[in-house]
Amino acid sequence: MNDEANPLLEGLQLRRRPESCAVVIFGASGDLTKRKLFPALYALAYRKLLPEKFAIVGVARSPQTSAKFAAAMKKAVKEHARDPFRQDVWDALSRGMRYVGTDFADAEGEDRVGQVLEEIDAEYGTAGNRLYYLAVPPQAFAITVSEIGKRRHKEGWVRLIVEKPFGRDLTSALKLNELLHTWFREDEIFRIDHYLGKETVQNMLALRFANGIFEPIWNRQFIDHVQITVAESMGIEGRAGFYESAGVIRDIFQNHLLQLLALTAMEPPIDFTADSVRNEKVKVLKSMHTPGPKSVVRGQYGTGFVEGIEVPGYREEDGVAPGSLTETFIAAKLYVDNWRWADTPFYVRAGKRLGRRETTIAIQFQRAPHPPFEAIAGDGLRPNVLLIHVQPDEGVSLAIGAKVPGAGMTIRTVHMDFLYGGAFRTGLPEAYERLILDAMLGDATLFTREDEVEEQWKLVDAILGGWSRDRPNFPNYASGTWGPRSADDLIHRDARSWRRH
Ligand code: BG6
Numbered sequence: 001m002n003d004e005a006n007p008l009l010e011g012l013q014l015r016r017r018p019e020s021c022a023v024v025i026f027g028a029s030g031d032l033t034k035r036k037l038f039p040a041l042y043a044l045a046y047r048k049l050l051p052e053k054f055a056i057v058g059v060a061r062s063p064q065t066s067a068k069f070a071a072a073m074k075k076a077v078k079e080h081a082r083d084p085f086r087q088d089v090w091d092a093l094s095r096g097m098r099y100v101g102t103d104f105a106d107a108e109g110e111d112r113v114g115q116v117l118e119e120i121d122a123e124y125g126t127a128g129n130r131l132y133y134l135a136v137p138p139q140a141f142a143i144t145v146s147e148i149g150k151r152r153h154k155e156g157w158v159r160l161i162v163e164k165p166f167g168r169d170l171t172s173a174l175k176l177n178e179l180l181h182t183w184f185r186e187d188e189i190f191r192i193d194h195y196l197g198k199e200t201v202q203n204m205l206a207l208r209f210a211n212g213i214f215e216p217i218w219n220r221q222f223i224d225h226v227q228i229t230v231a232e233s234m235g236i237e238g239r240a241g242f243y244e245s246a247g248v249i250r251d252i253f254q255n256h257l258l259q260l261l262a263l264t265a266m267e268p269p270i271d272f273t274a275d276s277v278r279n280e281k282v283k284v285l286k287s288m289h290t291p292g293p294k295s296v297v298r299g300q301y302g303t304g305f306v307e308g309i310e311v312p313g314y315r316e317e318d319g320v321a322p323g324s325l326t327e328t329f330i331a332a333k334l335y336v337d338n339w340r341w342a343d344t345p346f347y348v349r350a351g352k353r354l355g356r357r358e359t360t361i362a363i364q365f366q367r368a369p370h371p372p373f374e375a376i377a378g379d380g381l382r383p384n385v386l387l388i389h390v391q392p393d394e395g396v397s398l399a400i401g402a403k404v405p406g407a408g409m410t411i412r413t414v415h416m417d418f419l420y421g422g423a424f425r426t427g428l429p430e431a432y433e434r435l436i437l438d439a440m441l442g443d444a445t446l447f448t449r450e451d452e453v454e455e456q457w458k459l460v461d462a463i464l465g466g467w468s469r470d471r472p473n474f475p476n477y478a479s480g481t482w483g484p485r486s487a488d489d490l491i492h493r494d495a496r497s498w499r500r501h
Pocket of ligand 1: 232251
């Protein structure tokens with residue numbers, strides 16, 4: 001069935017089109033630009049969601065012509081876009097595309113960027129509106145922000161999409177926020193966490209707040225605990241330079257994982273404006289207390305097998321120090337100390353080189369209080385679980401007990417499933433499509449506000465403080481497994497276990 005014939009897609013096309021603008025990508029020769037940003041811009045052009053008067057400027061250190069840059073991006077779109085390549089769409093997208101090769105610290109180079117933008121305004125009618133995408137290495141961040149800030153245009157709007165990592169601890173994040181605010185207002189700053197752009201993550205809000213049946217039971221009285229898993233089967237993919245100084249706690253836990261937790265635990269916002277939603281998320285982050293040392297475990301992968309293929313351990317990866325103490329796995333028991341969640345544990349875990357790629361949020365309800373079938377139960381009366389499959393196999397599934405047909409009363413767990421692919425019969429948009437479009441529209445709902453980032457770092461700093469006191473015995477899990485034994489101990493101590501895979 002094609003998109004036009006699918007009535008469930010009605011309403012998806014109703015979005016506002018953004019005002020005329022130029023998108024300026026700093027760090028345009030990087031992997032993110034090729035793999036994510038251009039494919040996303042192409043997908044937006046494909047669906048006619050970009051403004052008519054629009055242009056892209058790539059800025060990076062390597063010297064190259066605009067034509068060469070355009071050719072490289074065309075290749076990237078052919079390789080990575082989710083839609084078939086269409087020359088007419090590409091022509092519309094690349095019309096007016098320019099490239100400026102400059103060191104971010106070079107004021108003259110930045111003047112050239114300014115000049116190019118003025119030419120583009122005159123030629124393409126982009127009206128002085130600029131969306132800057134900062135995909136630059138952390139050391140180039142401050143200088144790039146200042147140079148953009150100094151040349152702030154008089155007419156039109158300016159917005160800044162800021163890629164992660166946003167600092168490496170609370171102190172550096174505070175500094176970055178201060179620097180950004182020297183030049184820009186908070187509503188002009190779009191700190192990206194691409195997990196918030198994922199359809200399934202946004203569906204968490206729909207599930208909770210568009211359905212009357214969940215809200216009354218979404219609390220400590222009915223929920224036994226919550227499990228959040230962000231598992232990846234891949235390793236560090238040649239990113240040792242970044243990963244060695246980040247580890248999973250800065251790469252995934254501080255941002256993606258805590259955002260999933262905040263969306264699961266937040267109170268209903270009064271509306272869906274950026275500040276209402278983010279106010280509620282901040283409250284969750286503020287209510288989280290520091291986990292004790294026994295409630296957090298870390299791990300690092302050794303050699304092992306992933307999907308039948310032998311893979312090296314973390315310390316054998318290119319660019320990783322042979323005695324590296326960087327963690328590639330974290331598991332923690334966290335609490336949200338408020339009226340709704342007091343004493344309800346949130347078990348979370350994230351890691352590289354785990355059994356398979358899987359991001360899930362599992363809400364485990366309390367057991368039935370008085371099961372009359374106990375003696376004859378089949379696989380045991382398991383508690384109900386609402387499982388949100390963020391990826392892959394995007395969807396939601398509710399585990400319930402059902403009677404096995406036949407004589408007697410044997411109960412087995414079955415699943416009521418909603419699968420995106422089946423229900424909407426359309427491919428899901430990539431997170432970056434949604435986020436770039438929202439930034440062009442000036443909608444910051446799915447971006448991280450300054451106080452959110454700061455709360456996230458407070459928790460991370462506290463955990464890191466605890467870790468600095470002892471030396472882990474790494475590696476402590478084999479690639480292709482589900483993390484170190486201590487992660488199992490963490491949850492078994494409470495007579496619970498991680499969800500089966
Ligand atoms: C990025 C991390 O933010 O998210 C990567 O830096 C990680 O290490 C990636 O692999 C995972 O994103 P996704 O969308 O594939 O789950």
